[in-house]
Amino acid sequence: MDAYLAVVSKREVRKYDERPIDDEVKRRILQAGRVAGNSKNRQARRFVVLRDPELVRRTADCVYEPDNVLGAALVVAIAVGKKGPTAFDAGRAAQNMMLAASNDGIGSCPNGISDHDALREIVGHGDDEQVATVLTFGHPATPRDPQRLSAQEWIDRADRKPYEEIVQER
Numbered sequence: 056m057d058a059y060l061a062v063v064s065k066r067e068v069r070k071y072d073e074r075p076i077d078d079e080v081k082r083r084i085l086q087a088g089r090v091a092g093n094s095k096n097r098q099a100r101r102f103v104v105l106r107d108p109e110l111v112r113r114t115a116d117c118v119y120e121p122d123n124v125l126g127a128a129l130v131v132a133i134a135v136g137k138k139g140p141t142a143f144d145a146g147r148a149a150q151n152m153m154l155a156a157s158n159d160g161i162g163s164c165p166n167g168i169s170d171h172d173a174l175r176e177i178v179g180h181g182d183d184e185q186v187a188t189v190l191t192f193g194h195p196a197t198p199r200d201p202q203r204l205s206a207q208e209w210i211d212r213a214d215r216k217p218y219e220e221i222v223q224e225r
C-alpha cells in the first residue's frame with residue numbers, strides 16, 4: 056500500500072472478528088513499533104503483549120472501553136520511562152504499529168487508561184515507568200479496504216476540523 060494512503064485512510068477499528076492474528080503479522084506490527092524514532096534513541100519503552108486471558112480480562116477493567124480489549128486478538132501495553140518526551144515517543148511507536156497493522160489488513164485502536172495503579176500490577180512496571188496507552192488489534196468485524204478510495208477521498212471523509220483551522224502559517 057502507498058504510505059500516504061496508509062496514513063490518511065487509518066481510522067480506529069474497535070470491533071474485531073474471532074480470527075487470531077498470524078504470528079508473522081504480529082511480529083511485523085511489533086517490529087514497526089520497535090524501530091520508531093525516539094528521544095536521543097534512548098528507547099525507554101517496552102511493548103508488553105498481554106496474552107494470558109486472565110490478564111487481558113483485568114486489563115479491560117483498566118481502560119475506558121473494556122469491550123475494545125475483550126474483543127481484541129492482540130493487546131499491547133506501551134510502557135515508557137518517565138524522563139524526557141516519552142509521551143511523544145509512545146505516540147510514535149503506537150502509530151507505527153497501527154499503520155503497519157493496517158497495511159496487513161488488521162484494525163486497531165488506542166485505549167485511554169482509567170486505572171493506572173491496577174494496570175501497573177498487570178504490566179509489572181515500577182515507579183520509573185508508566186503505561187502510555189493500551190493498543191488493541193484484530194481483524195475488523197466489518198472488512199475495510201483502504202484501496203477502495205483515493206487518498207483525497209479518505210481525507211474528504213475524515214471527521215476532522217478544517218485544514219485552515221489546524222494548519223496556521225505565520
Ligand SMILES: Cc1cc2nc3c(=O)[nH]c(=O)nc-3n(C[C@H](O)[C@H](O)[C@H](O)COP(=O)(O)O)c2cc1C
Nearest residue numbers: 065066067069118119120123164165166167168214
Ligand atoms: C490518547 C488517546 C486515547 C484514546 N482513548 C480511546 C479510548 O479509551 N477508547 C476508544 O475507543 N478510543 C480511544 N482513542 C481513539 C480516538 O477516539 C480516535 O483516535 C479519534 O476519535 C479519531 O478516530 P478516527 O480516526 O476513527 O476518526 C484514543 C485516542 C488517543 C490518541
